[in-house]
Amino acid sequence: MLDDLAPRFGWASESLRRGATQAAYELTVEPVFGGGRAWHSGVVASSQQVGVPYAGPALVPQAGYRWQVRVRDDRGQWSAWSAPATFEEGLGAAREWPAAWITGAAGAKSLPLLRRAFTLDKPVVRARLYATARGAYALRLNGQPVGDERLAPGWTDYHKRIDYQAYDVTAALREGENMLGAMLAPGWYAGSIASFGPGKYGKEPSLLARLRLDFADGSSQWITTDAAWQAHAGPLVAADMIMGEDHDARRLPAHWDEPGAAGKGWRPVRTLANADALLQAQADAPVRVTETREARRLDRQPTQGATLYDLGQNMVGVVRVRLHGKPGQRVTLRYGEMLNPDGSLYTANLRSAKATDHYTFGHDGTVDWAPAFTFHGFRYVEVSGLDDAPAASDIRGEVWGSDLPETGVLTTSSPMLNQLLSNIRWGQRGNFVSIPTDTPARDERLGWTGDINVFAPTASTLANTDGFLTKWLRDLRDTQKPDGDFPGVAPDPIGIDGGTGWADASVTVTHAVWQAYGDTHVIEENYDAMQRFMARIEAIAGPALSRTHGNYGDWLHLDDKTPLDLLGTAYLAYDARLMAGMARAIGKDADATRYATLATNAAAAFQQRYIHDGRTLSDSQTSYAMAIGMQLVDAAQATRLAGRLAERVHARHDHLSTGFLGTPWLLDALVRGGHPALAYTLLMNTDYPSWGYEVVSGATTMWERWNSLAPDGHFGDVTMNSFNHYAYGAVGDWMFRTIGGIAPAAPGYREITIVPLPGGGLGHASMRLASPYGDIASSWAVDGVHMRGDIAVPFNTTAYVTLPAARIDDVTVDGRPLTAAPGITGARADALGVHFTTGSGVYHYTATTN
Structure with missing residues (x-):
C-alpha cells in the first residue's frame, strides 16, 4: 500500500x-x-x-x-x-481523517477492549480496513485476528508522523451481523521508552480506524471509529515494551469479538482530540513473527520453584507457552540473555527492565498463550507458578522483527567465521524492530544514529533494508534541530546529543541505501536535511576545518583514544565526499563541485594537522584506519600509514583496540596498505579481544563490548553490557567484499566489483547476493597455489573482476586463456592482480595465485 x-x-x-x-x-x-x-x-x-x-x-x-x-x-x-x-494506493497522507480517536473508559484498571457491531444486508465485493493507534493495537473481526503484524503501527515521532496500516478483510465478512474489535496497549507512544519511563508522547493509547465496504451494486459505505463504539476493561492489566505483559484471563469477556456477543459491562468509548501529526501509509515492512524456535529444558535448575529453558539462540520476541493450570493461578515468565555461574538466570544487565510476563488463568484447563504487546531480548526463559513444569515441547520462541527478505549469504570453510556471520545476522534481526535499535534486552532499545552509521552497509547486504532504512531516515529528519544538527537517537522523545559519527548518519545511511539499491529518490528525499546538516558542521569546523562535535568519540575503544577533533575532521571530509557524489547523481552539479572542494580541503587540513612523519597525532589504531579507509590520504601516504598501523597492531600482540567508529575501517586499511595477512589474523583470532573470542565464548549474537564477558568468566559492567548489539558486526561488510568478493561499483550493483581475496587459511568461500538487478554469485576454492571459482553476473550489469594472480597467462576462464574466453574484455595485470571485465553470464575460472 x-x-x-x-x-x-x-x-x-x-x-x-x-x-x-x-x-x-x-x-x-x-x-x-x-x-x-x-x-x-x-x-x-x-x-x-x-x-x-x-x-x-x-x-x-x-x-x-x-x-x-x-x-x-x-x-x-x-x-x-x-x-x-x-x-x-492508500487514503493519502493527511493531518486528519473523518473519524475519531477512541479509547476506553476513564480510570479503568486494565487496558481497554473496543468493538463495533454492524450489519450487512447485501453482498460485499471489496473491504479495506485502515487503522492506526497512538500506542499499539491488534484488530479482530468476527472472532478472528486481522493481519499478522505485531506492535502496529510502529515507532515514529507521534507528534509529527503516525503510520497507518491497511487490511483486506473482504473474506472475513458475513451477511447479517458482524463484529469489529480492537485491543489497545501503550506501545512506544505511552509506554516506557528506554530508562526514561512511560508517557513520553502521551498518557493513554487510542485507536483510529476506517472500514470501507464496496458492494456488488456499486455503492460503498464507511464505518469509522466514533462515539457508537463500545469499550470494556480487557485482560491486559499491564503491557509495556520494556517491563513486560500481565494478562489476566479472568477479565476477558467471553466471545467479546464475535457477532451477537453479550453487551454486559460494555460502555460508550471516549473520543479524544485529533493528533496534529501526518497520517501516512506504512512504507516499511511490518514487525511479524519471522521464525519459531524449539526450547530445551536445562538439566541444571538452581532456582526452587522455577524451570529454565534454552532457546539455543539469543533472539528477540516472546515465548508461546502451552500451560495447564487452575482459575486464578498466576504464571511468571522471566527472560535473560545469559546464565550466572550458578546456572540461574542472569538479569543484572537488564537494569530497570523487568522483562517479565505474567499469565493468570481464567478457567481450569490448558491454554496456548503468547504476549501480544511486549517483546524481549533473550536466549533463556524461566517459568514459575505452575504445579508441574511444562515440557520443552510446550515452550516455543517466537522471533519478532521487521520482516525483511534475506538478500546476502556468505559461507566459508571456517566454522568460526560462519558462526560470526550468523551472529551478525541475528544481531540485525533482533535489533531491526520498526527502527534500528540497540540492546533489546535492557531498558534502552533506542535508534542510536552512531550504530546504524557504521552498520548500514552490512545490514543492506544481509537483508533488503530499502523501505526500512528509508522510513528510519524520515524518523531522523523528524528529529533535526533548528540549527541543522541531528541528535544521537531517532526517534528522539527526550533530546539526546549526537555529534561526530552519530549525527553523520544523516549522510552515511542515505549514501548506503543509494549504493545498495540504486534509486536516487532516497537522496532527493533527504537532500535538504543533509545540506542543512553540512552547513552546521562546516560552521562548527570554521575556516580551520577542525570539527569538535559530540561526546561519544570512538565509543568503547580499548584504551586507545582518538581525539574528537581528529574524528570530526575526518568525518567532515568523508561526508563532503559522499555529498559530492550524491549531489552529482541528482543533477546538482554546482553543489557537487562545492562539496568536492570541501572534501579536498578538509582532507588536506586533516593531513596537515594530524599526520607527521608517517604517524598520526594520536597514534591510535582508529586514526590510521579512518585516514586510510576514508581516503583522506594518497596511495603513498596510505602505504606508510598502514605500516605504522601494522606496528600498532603488533604492539597489542596482533589484536585490535578500536571502538565503534574505527572498527569498520580497520581491516580495509590494512588490506589497502599492503597487509592483508594481518587483516586476516585480526579476523581469525579467537582470543580476547576479537570477533572470534565472542564466538568461542558461546555468543550467538554480537556483543556491545569486546569484553562483555571477560576471559576469566566475569560479566562486563552491568550498567551497559548487552549481548545483542550489532555495531561491531560492521565487519560483515569487509567479509562480504573481501572473502565473498562482491561489492557495488555503481549504485544498485549496476556495475559490480568481484575481488575475492583468500587468506586466513580459508579453503573455500561462497557468496550470493540478491541485488536489484538479479542474483550475483561468487565462489572460490584454493589448493596450494591454485584457485578455482565461479561467478554469476546478472542481466544488464557489468562486473570488474580482480584475481590474486601475477600474469594474465595465470588465469583461464572456462578452460580457455583469459584473452580468448567469450565474454571477457579488458584483461590486464598489475601489482594488485589480474583484472578483467565481464557482462552478464556464468563464468568458471582457474588462477595460479601470487
Whole structure:
C-alpha cells in the first residue's frame, strides 16, 4: 500500500546469453478497482530498470493497480511480459481523517477492549480496513485476528508522523451481523521508552480506524471509529515494551469479538482530540513473527520453584507457552540473555527492565498463550507458578522483527567465521524492530544514529533494508534541530546529543541505501536535511576545518583514544565526499563541485594537522584506519600509514583496540596498505579481544563490548553490557567484499566489483547476493597455489573482476586463456592482480595465485 501518487518501478531480468543488456522497456499500469486510467509508457529506449518513475495519469487514492513490463535486449529481442504485480494506493497522507480517536473508559484498571457491531444486508465485493493507534493495537473481526503484524503501527515521532496500516478483510465478512474489535496497549507512544519511563508522547493509547465496504451494486459505505463504539476493561492489566505483559484471563469477556456477543459491562468509548501529526501509509515492512524456535529444558535448575529453558539462540520476541493450570493461578515468565555461574538466570544487565510476563488463568484447563504487546531480548526463559513444569515441547520462541527478505549469504570453510556471520545476522534481526535499535534486552532499545552509521552497509547486504532504512531516515529528519544538527537517537522523545559519527548518519545511511539499491529518490528525499546538516558542521569546523562535535568519540575503544577533533575532521571530509557524489547523481552539479572542494580541503587540513612523519597525532589504531579507509590520504601516504598501523597492531600482540567508529575501517586499511595477512589474523583470532573470542565464548549474537564477558568468566559492567548489539558486526561488510568478493561499483550493483581475496587459511568461500538487478554469485576454492571459482553476473550489469594472480597467462576462464574466453574484455595485470571485465553470464575460472 502506498501514499505515493508517483511510485517508482524496478525489475530484474534473466538471459542465458553472456553480455546481454537492456536496450528498451515497455511498461503498463492498469486499474484493478477504484477508478483511474491506464498508463502505457510506450517503448522507452533506456537501460534503466531501477527507480523508473511513474509518468501516467494521476493515481486515485484507495484504488488498486496492476503493472507489467517487458524488455528488449541489445540484439532486438523482446522478452515476454512479466507476471502481473499489484499495488494499492492508500487514503493519502493527511493531518486528519473523518473519524475519531477512541479509547476506553476513564480510570479503568486494565487496558481497554473496543468493538463495533454492524450489519450487512447485501453482498460485499471489496473491504479495506485502515487503522492506526497512538500506542499499539491488534484488530479482530468476527472472532478472528486481522493481519499478522505485531506492535502496529510502529515507532515514529507521534507528534509529527503516525503510520497507518491497511487490511483486506473482504473474506472475513458475513451477511447479517458482524463484529469489529480492537485491543489497545501503550506501545512506544505511552509506554516506557528506554530508562526514561512511560508517557513520553502521551498518557493513554487510542485507536483510529476506517472500514470501507464496496458492494456488488456499486455503492460503498464507511464505518469509522466514533462515539457508537463500545469499550470494556480487557485482560491486559499491564503491557509495556520494556517491563513486560500481565494478562489476566479472568477479565476477558467471553466471545467479546464475535457477532451477537453479550453487551454486559460494555460502555460508550471516549473520543479524544485529533493528533496534529501526518497520517501516512506504512512504507516499511511490518514487525511479524519471522521464525519459531524449539526450547530445551536445562538439566541444571538452581532456582526452587522455577524451570529454565534454552532457546539455543539469543533472539528477540516472546515465548508461546502451552500451560495447564487452575482459575486464578498466576504464571511468571522471566527472560535473560545469559546464565550466572550458578546456572540461574542472569538479569543484572537488564537494569530497570523487568522483562517479565505474567499469565493468570481464567478457567481450569490448558491454554496456548503468547504476549501480544511486549517483546524481549533473550536466549533463556524461566517459568514459575505452575504445579508441574511444562515440557520443552510446550515452550516455543517466537522471533519478532521487521520482516525483511534475506538478500546476502556468505559461507566459508571456517566454522568460526560462519558462526560470526550468523551472529551478525541475528544481531540485525533482533535489533531491526520498526527502527534500528540497540540492546533489546535492557531498558534502552533506542535508534542510536552512531550504530546504524557504521552498520548500514552490512545490514543492506544481509537483508533488503530499502523501505526500512528509508522510513528510519524520515524518523531522523523528524528529529533535526533548528540549527541543522541531528541528535544521537531517532526517534528522539527526550533530546539526546549526537555529534561526530552519530549525527553523520544523516549522510552515511542515505549514501548506503543509494549504493545498495540504486534509486536516487532516497537522496532527493533527504537532500535538504543533509545540506542543512553540512552547513552546521562546516560552521562548527570554521575556516580551520577542525570539527569538535559530540561526546561519544570512538565509543568503547580499548584504551586507545582518538581525539574528537581528529574524528570530526575526518568525518567532515568523508561526508563532503559522499555529498559530492550524491549531489552529482541528482543533477546538482554546482553543489557537487562545492562539496568536492570541501572534501579536498578538509582532507588536506586533516593531513596537515594530524599526520607527521608517517604517524598520526594520536597514534591510535582508529586514526590510521579512518585516514586510510576514508581516503583522506594518497596511495603513498596510505602505504606508510598502514605500516605504522601494522606496528600498532603488533604492539597489542596482533589484536585490535578500536571502538565503534574505527572498527569498520580497520581491516580495509590494512588490506589497502599492503597487509592483508594481518587483516586476516585480526579476523581469525579467537582470543580476547576479537570477533572470534565472542564466538568461542558461546555468543550467538554480537556483543556491545569486546569484553562483555571477560576471559576469566566475569560479566562486563552491568550498567551497559548487552549481548545483542550489532555495531561491531560492521565487519560483515569487509567479509562480504573481501572473502565473498562482491561489492557495488555503481549504485544498485549496476556495475559490480568481484575481488575475492583468500587468506586466513580459508579453503573455500561462497557468496550470493540478491541485488536489484538479479542474483550475483561468487565462489572460490584454493589448493596450494591454485584457485578455482565461479561467478554469476546478472542481466544488464557489468562486473570488474580482480584475481590474486601475477600474469594474465595465470588465469583461464572456462578452460580457455583469459584473452580468448567469450565474454571477457579488458584483461590486464598489475601489482594488485589480474583484472578483467565481464557482462552478464556464468563464468568458471582457474588462477595460479601470487
